[in-house]
Amino acid sequence: MRKVSVEETKPYEAPKHFKMVALRLHHKETTGSKKFWVGLSHFLPGGGADWDKSNSEKVYFVLSGRITVKSKTGETVTLGPMDSLYIPPGESRYIINETNMPATMLVIASYEEE
Numbered sequence: 333m334r335k336v337s338v339e340e341t342k343p344y345e346a347p348k349h350f351k352m353v354a355l356r357l358h359h360k361e362t363t364g365s366k367k368f369w370v371g372l373s374h375f376l377p378g379g380g381a382d383w384d385k386s387n388s389e390k391v392y393f394v395l396s397g398r399i400t401v402k403s404k405t406g407e408t409v410t411l412g413p414m415d416s417l418y419i420p421p422g423e424s425r426y427i428i429n430e431t432n433m434p435a436t437m438l439v440i441a442s443y444e445e446e
Contacts, residue, residue, distance in 0.1 A: 334363040338372070346371075351379030351429075360443075371439040375399065379435075380428035390419040390441040392427075397435025402426040411437075 336357050346354040356362055358370040375397070383404075392401065394411040401417055402408045404424040411417055419425055429435045 334358075336363060341372070346373070346381070348382040348384050349373075349380070350382070351376040352381075366443075368440060368442050371441075373437045373439055375427075375429040375435045375437070377429055377432050377434065381426065383424055383426050385422055385424040386441075387421045387444040388442045389421055390439060392417045392419070393438040393440065395436045395438060397429065397433050398431050399435050399437055400428050400430050402428075 338355065338357075341355040341357060341362075343353050344356055346352070352373055352375045355372040355374075356369070357372055358365045358368075360366065360369070392399070392411065393416040394413055396413055398410055398412050400408060400410045401419075402425065409417055
């Protein structure tokens, strides 16, 4: 067992993200998790992530605020508190906080197979 307090986490630079702070909660380097990692993302108004895709499965779970996620197929989903979204491997997405309030989201993702 390994408890993680948010006070002990350290921010890290998430590639292609802007106006946001990412905290690594559970990861190979922090708790030794082997199949997935969990991050906490705080998005300022206008903050988000540029178009990107990966070979991992992801779940976005919004804790507070609102986050809009767009897909290359033209689908747009807005998530509010306690809403979640599954992103399959290889699906391109764009994330944006279109509100005037901060938003906080948990990101749960599998590690890409090597």
